[in-house]
Amino acid sequence: MEYETATPVLECGAEDRNMILNMGPQHPSTHGVLRLLLEIDGETVVRMMPDIGYLHTGIEKTFEAKFYQQCVVLTDRMDYLCPMTNNLAYCLAVEKLLGLEIPPRAQWLRVMLNELTRINSHLVWLGTHALDIGAMSVFLYCFREREELLRLFEMVSGQRMMTSYFRIGGISLEPPLGFFERVKKFAAGFPGKVDEYEALLTQNPIWIRRLKGVAHLTAEDALALGATGPTARASGIDWDLRRDQPYSGYENFQFRVPVAQEGDVYARYLVRVQELRESTAIARQALEGMPEGPIKADAPKVVLPDREKMKSQMEALIYHFKIITEGFSVPAGEVYHAVESPRGEMGYYIVSDGTPKPYRVHMRSPSFANLQTLPRICEGRLIADVVAAIGSIDIVLGDIDR
Amino acid sequence: MPPVPAITDIEALKDRAALARLVSWKAESVNAARFDRGELTLYLDRAALREAATLLRDDPELRFNFLVDITAVDWYPSEPRFEVVYELLSMQRKERVRLKVKLDGADPKLDSLTPVWPAANFFEREVFDLFGIVFEGHPFLRRLMMPENWQGHPLRKDYPVEGYR
Numbered sequence: 001m002e003y004e005t006a007t008p009v010l011e012c013g014a015e016d017r018n019m020i021l022n023m024g025p026q027h028p029s030t031h032g033v034l035r036l037l038l039e040i041d042g043e044t045v046v047r048m049m050p051d052i053g054y055l056h057t058g059i060e061k062t063f064e065a066k067f068y069q070q071c072v073v074l075t076d077r078m079d080y081l082c083p084m085t086n087n088l089a090y091c092l093a094v095e096k097l098l099g100l101e102i103p104p105r106a107q108w109l110r111v112m113l114n115e116l117t118r119i120n121s122h123l124v125w126l127g128t129h130a131l132d133i134g135a136m137s138v139f140l141y142c143f144r145e146r147e148e149l150l151r152l153f154e155m156v157s158g159q160r161m162m163t164s165y166f167r168i169g170g171i172s173l174e175p176p177l178g179f180f181e182r183v184k185k186f187a188a189g190f191p192g193k194v195d196e197y198e199a200l201l202t203q204n205p206i207w208i209r210r211l212k213g214v215a216h217l218t219a220e221d222a223l224a225l226g227a228t229g230p231t232a233r234a235s236g237i238d239w240d241l242r243r244d245q246p247y248s249g250y251e252n253f254q255f256r257v258p259v260a261q262e263g264d265v266y267a268r269y270l271v272r273v274q275e276l277r278e279s280t281a282i283a284r285q286a287l288e289g290m291p292e293g294p295i296k297a298d299a300p301k302v303v304l305p306d307r308e309k310m311k312s313q314m315e316a317l318i319y320h321f322k323i324i325t326e327g328f329s330v331p332a333g334e335v336y337h338a339v340e341s342p343r344g345e346m347g348y349y350i351v352s353d354g355t356p357k358p359y360r361v362h363m364r365s366p367s368f369a370n371l372q373t374l375p376r377i378c379e380g381r382l383i384a385d386v387v388a389a390i391g392s393i394d395i396v397l398g399d400i401d402r
Numbered sequence: 403m404p405p406v407p408a409i410t411d412i413e414a415l416k417d418r419a420a421l422a423r424l425v426s427w428k429a430e431s432v433n434a435a436r437f438d439r440g441e442l443t444l445y446l447d448r449a450a451l452r453e454a455a456t457l458l459r460d461d462p463e464l465r466f467n468f469l470v471d472i473t474a475v476d477w478y479p480s481e482p483r484f485e486v487v488y489e490l491l492s493m494q495r496k497e498r499v500r501l502k503v504k505l506d507g508a509d510p511k512l513d514s515l516t517p518v519w520p521a522a523n524f525f526e527r528e529v530f531d532l533f534g535i536v537f538e539g540h541p542f543l544r545r546l547m548m549p550e551n552w553q554g555h556p557l558r559k560d561y562p563v564e565g566y567r
Contacts, residue, residue: 053547060532061556065563096439223467226521239493333408333438336489336500338470349487351475364471364489372524401547 018046021383025054029132029387032397036374036386043382048375055401063361067327068094069168069304071358076162078363079399081124084110084117084153085341087166089363092247093337093348094168097330100299104291106170107249112183112286113156113165114248114339115279119190120149121342122272122279126197129269129391133210138200145193148186155179169303170296180287187284194276201269211266215377215389218263225376226369229344231393234271235263241340248339252289253282265392272394275342302328327356336364343367343394363402367395408438418442420499423461424454433504443500451503452513458490458499459518466490466499469515472525474533478559483507484535488515505535514540532557 018041025033033054039047059078063071075090076083088110095102127142150160156175157165165172201207217227222235232239240257242250258274260267296303304323305316322328332354338347344366351360370393377393378386409415412435416422421444424432431450436443446454458466470489477483488501503512514537515522526537527546534555537543545552554561 053545053549056547058556061561061563099439224520226469226519226525237493244493244496334443335439335441336471336498345470347471347489349471349473349489360475362471362473362487364473368524368528369521372521 017041023386025051030390031128031395034371034390034395034397034400038383038386040383043384045378045381045383045386048378048386050371050374052371052397052400055397057402059402060361060363063358065357067356068330068358069323069327071361072167073162073164076164077398078365078402079341079343079346079367079396080161081121081396082117082342083161083163084113084165085339085346087164088114088248089337089339089341089346089348091166091168092339093335093350094330095297096335096337097333097350097352098168098299098302099331100169100297100302102170102248102297103294104249105293106295106297108286108290109171109175109295110166110248111250111253112283112290113153115283115286116149116152116183116186118279118342119276119283120146120153122276123149125272125342125391125394126269129388129394130201130207132387132391133207135201135204135207138197141193141197141200145190152179152182152186155182167296167303169299170294174295180290183283184287187280187287190280191277194273194280198273202273208266210388211269211392212264214265214385215381215392216262216264217373217377221373221376222263225372227344227373227393228366228369229340229342230268230271230275231344231370231373233258234260234267236261241338241345245338247337253285255282265388268392268394329354329356330358338364341366343396343399344370365399365402367397367399371395371400406439408436410434410436415442419495420444420458420464420466420497423457423464427454427457441498441500443502445502445504448503448505448512451501452515452518455488455490455501455515455518464492465494466492468493469519469521469525470498472515472522472529474529474535474557476533476557476559478507481506484510484533486512486529486535510535511538512536513538514543516540531555534558 018039021038021040023038024030024035035051037049038045059074075086079086123142123146127139130138153163154160157163217235219236222232222237238259243257255278258271260271300319305320309316310320330352332352334351336347336349338345346366347364349362350358353359378389415435415437421435431447431454432444434445458464468491470491473487475485482504484505486503490499526540529535530543531545531547532555
């Protein structure tokens with residue numbers, strides 16, 4: 001198998017007839033600050049090289065200077081379309097280091113919010129992907145539902161996007177009154193909305209012509225290039241961490257993992273649209289089976305005490321003071337914990353040296369690995385298809401550059 | 403304290419398929435092993451890395467067919483200073499294994515895994531960029547995150563958090 005994509009575009013001794021075209025970093029269809037160097041022969045892409053790093057903020061270095069509980073806030077800022085998934089992956093990794101047991105109600109809430117986040121992320125993907133290809137109205141439909149989701153997130157966490165709602169050891173607050181009814185209403189109505197998107201797109205001849213057979217990715221390439229999530233599942237790789245290595249109580253939920261064999265942009269579209277339905281089903285199951293009980297683990301040295309207790313009990317006040325001022329120390333060791341984000345495997349590798357600050361945190365971001373498939377699926381194809389291909393692998397540049 | 407103490411004895415971990423296979427292939431390739439919090443870590447010899455990775459990928463029993471991640475840890479000022487960390491996944495066995503290679507600060511070089519998994523391309527470039535570890539045989543080892551003309555490697559521990567001003 002040849003992976004000539006590694007050759008630099010600008011130094012490949014391009015033939016005179018070929019032209020080097022710079023796409024991005026300011027380009028509406030690159031979904032952020034992605035720069036692509038294209039070597040083109042007429043309308044055909046001969047070679048492509050992604051150039052990233054425009055959004056690099058050194059977040060891994062920042063982690064090393066913060067307490068464990070302060071880092072939760074940073075995790076939202078990477079993959080800003082699925083903040084709760086980031087929160088969850090980080091919290092699970094630290095909880096694994098600490099050996100904490102999370103009460104079922106917190107797990108169920110985490111699952112429910114994660115699935116809502118997945119719907120949120122897929123809605124942004126579908127809207128912008130369709131917009132790139134020229135189906136303007138789908139964007140407005142998707143953002144109509146997304147608005148309701150953001151209001152739900154605002155209800156529980158006080159924030160629309162950077163939620164930071166999960167805590168190490170549980171979640172920060174009990175959801176407010178009326179929240180579950182609103183989620184229920186949303187989950188009941190949403191499959192009908194997905195039908196609306198599908199009515200606009202799935203059988204639309206223009207949509208099919210732009211997507212079918214375009215940017216084909218084989219299963220071998222997907223594995224070799226590190227693709228995960230819907231990008232890999234659309235190429236026939238039947239792998240979903242929620243089912244295959246369950247975390248946070250996912251083993252208690254019934255759901256299907258949509259897989260397609262074609263590996264083209266259309267297959268990725270179909271897989272994600274089916275995931276919208278599956279996620280709604282999981283959220284509904286989480287609502288129906290929501291256990292009663294505490295939302296935080298019983299670990300006073302790690303989890304902040306309730307506000308009421310903090311103001312009335314001396315011991316709680318001391319713990320509160322200590323956690324805020326000196327953090328909590330985490331036993332030395334290292335863990336890698338991965339969750340299934342809307343884009344694929346999102347993993348946190350955390351090394352602890354026994355102090356209240358992480359010694360090293362590394363994020364395995366799905367967009368970063370999925371981006372490597374882009375040259376593979378674009379080379380030999382038309383420039384117009386590059387736009388469809390970028391949309392179909394659903395990258396978030398905040399997640400890539402970190 | 404972790405609920406279960408880590409197991410660091412290679413003999414006691416022989417029931418782990420990945421370790422058993424590597425030891426039966428070449429006993430000196432595995433310097434140490436550690437089983438902690440349900441995760442297996444194998445410390446490999448630098449020279450054996452690429453062959454060991456190929457073996458783990460191709461062995462029909464193991465099939466660690468997926469390279470999840472490559473990163474590094476800097477233990478400055480102690481030596482050997484760097485640890486390069488590889489996360490592998492076997493979809494067939496639903497199992498993960500972590501490979502580690504220790505490197506001296508004076509000679510941070512090791513074989514690239516791009517011939518084994520093309521996915522290593524970006525991961526190794528990132529480690530090269532942020533830690534200054536050189537992957538020999540990488541097709542295009544250039545900075546990935548930082549600008550081309552950047553001085554220093556930001557994730558090294560002797561690099562200040564606020565940068566050089």
